[in-house]
Amino acid sequence: MPYSGQQTGGTGCFRCCFSFTLTLGLTSLFMWLSLRTSNPILSIQDIYIPALNKTLNSTADQRIYLDLKLDNGNKDKGIFYDTLNISLHYQTNDSNAIIGVPISNYTLPGFYQGHNKKARRKNWLDTYGVPWDAAVEVIAGGKLAVFRVDLTTVIRFKILFWKTKKHRLVVGTDFGVNDVGKKERRKGTRLKSGVPEMLSGDSPVAVLLVVLSTLLLV
Ligand SMILES: *[C@@H]1O[C@H](CO)[C@@H](O)[C@H](O)[C@H]1NC(C)=O
Ligand SMILES: *[C@@H]1O[C@H](CO)[C@@H](O)[C@H](O)[C@H]1NC(C)=O
Ligand SMILES: *[C@@H]1O[C@H](CO)[C@@H](O)[C@H](O)[C@H]1NC(C)=O
Ligand SMILES: *[C@@H]1O[C@H](CO)[C@@H](O)[C@H](O)[C@H]1NC(C)=O
Ligand SMILES: *[C@@H]1O[C@H](CO)[C@@H](O)[C@H](O)[C@H]1NC(C)=O
Numbered sequence: 001m002p003y004s005g006q007q008t009g010g011t012g013c014f015r016c017c018f019s020f021t022l023t024l025g026l027t028s029l030f031m032w033l034s035l036r037t038s039n040p041i042l043s044i045q046d047i048y049i050p051a052l053n054k055t056l057n058s059t060a061d062q063r064i065y066l067d068l069k070l071d072n073g074n075k076d077k078g079i080f081y082d083t084l085n086i087s088l089h090y091q092t093n094d095s096n097a098i099i100g101v102p103i104s105n106y107t108l109p110g111f112y113q114g115h116n117k118k119a120r121r122k123n124w125l126d127t128y129g130v131p132w133d134a135a136v137e138v139i140a141g142g143k144l145a146v147f148r149v150d151l152t153t154v155i156r157f158k159i160l161f162w163k164t165k166k167h168r169l170v171v172g173t174d175f176g177v178n179d180v181g182k183k184e185r186r187k188g189t190r191l192k193s194g195v196p197e198m199l200s201g202d203s204p205v206a207v208l209l210v211v212l213s214t215l216l217l218v
Contacts, residue, residue, distance in 0.1 A: 037157045037164065040079055040113070041071040042171055043188035044149060045120070051132055052145060053181035059132040064088065064104065066149070068121045069188060072113045078158035082166075084108040084151060090130050091146040091174060100148055103127045110153070135177075144176030144184050151191055170194070 046067035051059040068086075072079050085107050089100030104127045113119055135145040150172035157164040171191035176184040183189065 035159065037077055037159075038074055039169060039193070040155070041073060042151060042191040043069050043071070044173070044175060044183065044191070045069045045188050046122075047147075047175060047177060047183035049145075049177055049181040051130075051181070052135060052139060052177055052179070054139070054179045056181075059136065062127050062130065062132070064125045064127055066123055066125060068108075068123075068151075070113065070119045070121070072115060072117050074115050074157070076115050076159075078115055079113045080110070080156045080158065080163065081113065082110045082154040084110070084153040086149065086151050088125070088127070089148040089150075090135065091148055092131070092134065093146075101129060101131065103130045103147075112158075139177075139179045144178055146174055146176050148172060148174045149191065 044066065046065070048065040050056055050061040050063070066088075070081075086105070087102065088104040090103050092099050092101060104125045106123065106125055108121055108123075111119070138145050150170075152168065152170050154166045155169050156166045171193050173189050173191045175189050178184050
């Protein structure tokens with residue numbers, strides 16, 4: 001107790017003021033922690049394209065099998081998904097510029113996902129306009145055929161009894177397909193947003209709160 005006996009009116013006021021700002025800071029930190037939301041993690045778990053399976057040696061079956069995983073990692077927040085719009089492209093490399101050829105659109109119905117829940121959506125998609133001969137040639141040349149999947153939807157979070165405002169979720173990824181028509185990487189391929197996480201959703205408010213409470217504490 002180095003300061004015992006030295007307490008004057010001044011330090012008492014300082015202490016009171018200090019504990020007030022400390023309480024305020026901790027309260028806003030706590031609020032930020034409990035209101036903070038993270039976007040779901042979406043990933044492609046599996047792809048199969050029979051037309052690119054060299055054993056079949058035929059591009060007659062032009063469908064694509066896509067297995068999508070949606071993972072709500074929030075410990076205590078549910079997620080409402082609006083209709084999920086998904087589009088696929090075949091990526092060609094023309095004189096060093098990557099050009100995406102649209103090959104499929106599909107939608108998945110919106111749904112509610114509870115906290116810490118995972119969902120799978122496995123679909124056989126019809127395609128149109130895939131340059132199959134070019135893709136087969138790329139693979140025969142020992143490379144991967146490159147495709148891209150993009151997903152757009154609107155989500156809102158459920159926190160206890162209320163719902164946050166809606167915000168758009170726009171994610172996508174390239175994936176390579178090998179000579180048996182499977183996704184090259186066995187592990188899941190995550191769909192990423194082009195926007196850094198900090199700048200999306202409600203986080204600017206949260207960041208401001210934390211900065212404010214830190215300033216108050218110092
Ligand atoms: C490719 O086709 C062959 C012949 O139908 C089949 O046995 C094999 O399982 C297919 N490959 C994959 C990865 O499904
Ligand atoms: C693949 O099919 C083509 C024509 O459909 C045929 O000429 C070729 O021999 C076949 N290749 C194999 C490995 O079966
Ligand atoms: C596109 O193809 C050229 C020539 O094959 C290659 O040098 C270049 O790295 C490719 N670009 C991409 C982004 O794959
Ligand atoms: C797929 O969606 C894109 C973008 O909305 C559109 O330009 C294209 O015509 C659609 N294709 C089909 C077959 O619906
Ligand atoms: C999904 O597509 C439908 C129909 O084209 C459109 O009305 C809706 O706004 C799209 N959703 C998003 C999030 O872009």
